[in-house]
Amino acid sequence: MGWTASDIPDLHGKRAIVTGANSGIGYHTALQLARHGAAVVLACRSAERGRHALGKMTAAVPDGDITLASLDLADLASVREFAKRHGDGPLDLLVNNAGVMALPHRTTADGFEMQFGTNHLGHFALTGLLLPALRSAAAPRVVTVTSMAAWMGRPRFDDPNWERGYRKWGAYGWSKLANLVFAKELDRRYAGLTSNAAHPGYAATNLQQAGPKMAGSALQDRLNAAANALVAQSAAMGALPTLYAATAPAAEGGACYGPRLLGYRGTPAKAIMPGQAGRPETGRRLWTLSEDLTGVAYDPA
Structure with a gap:
């Protein structure tokens, strides 16, 4: 049968933060963490969608310890404010889940290409700012959600923000490869902290609709919705690899x-x-680039 949410161990006494917890993989990840006893912070960009998710989650887990907090990973000021409010340790688990996919060219509040800026740089900055809280926990974990699209990603150190020749799927692949490189490099650098990655396969979430809606492509929107209905597995199933990476002793x-x-x-x-993804030199180059771009310097190992 394989590993399911019923195999999650008891998490009472653990504190977790899940980015993008208002829908899809993030919602089901946070829901199961709360069901198994963790105190969970739903880190969401949209206050309206966040409140809706919080209402559903508290109805499903009436005795859960679940709170909502504002976080926009496309704005480093928001990332810093969130870390200031929620960086008191110990923090047992950080799930870097939020993301955007295959968008028309957009930039973040800080001028980064939106996919690289949100999917990687925002999470890099958040993890670094929360690192003291993580390291004060007994057995901290960081799970960074990637995608099978990492296979089509290519390192882009000479033009990380796609200032030349933007391609939406190329930019997405680069951001998801960066997630993997970051997860492995973080694990290499900090003994006592477990950093790993997970991907949901093909799961039915809102992610497939965001790009076509922004591009005004009604046809692509309908095709993606049909594929979600006919081919994709559920978001709850798609969350299982993240939950395994976050909680399984093995x-x-x-x-x-x-x-x-x-x-x-x-x-x-x-x-x-x-x-x-596993080459140490690639990890070191991405780390240096990310510190330079975000201005977030990690504590010494």
Whole structure:
């Protein structure tokens, strides 16, 4: 049968933060963490969608310790404010889940390409600012959610923000490769902190609709909605690799977990990662670039 949410251990006494917890993979990740006893912070950009998610979650887990907090990963000022409010340790678990996919060219509040800025740089900054709280926990974990699109990603150190020749899927692949590189490099740098990655396979979430809506492509929007209905697994199933990486005693630092059936569907298993994701030199280069761009310098190991 494989690993399911019923295998999550008791999490009472643990504190967790999940970014993008208002829908999709993030919602189901936060829901199961709360169901198993963790105190969970829903870190959401949209106050309206966040309140809706909080209402649903508290109805499902009436005795849960669940709070809502504002976080816009596309604005480093918001990231810093969130970390200031929620950085008191110990923090047992950080799930870097929020993301955007295949958008028309946009930039963040700080001028970064939106996908690289949100999916990687925002989470890099958040993790660094919360690192003291994480390191004060007994056995902290950081799970960074990536995608199978990491396989089409190519390192772009000479033009990380796509100032030349923007391609929406190329930019998405680069951001998701950066998630993997970051997860492995974080695990290498800090003994006592488990950093790993997860991907949901093909799961039905709002992510597939955001890009076409922004581009005004009604046809692509309808096609993606049909594919979600006919082909994709549920968001609840898509959240299982993240939950495994976050809670399973056997989950390994530096590993990536995804659905076992060709990486698209099913219960969690260790996923094969692109070779360049694990190269220490790539990790060091991305780390230096990310510190320079965000202005967030991590504490010494």
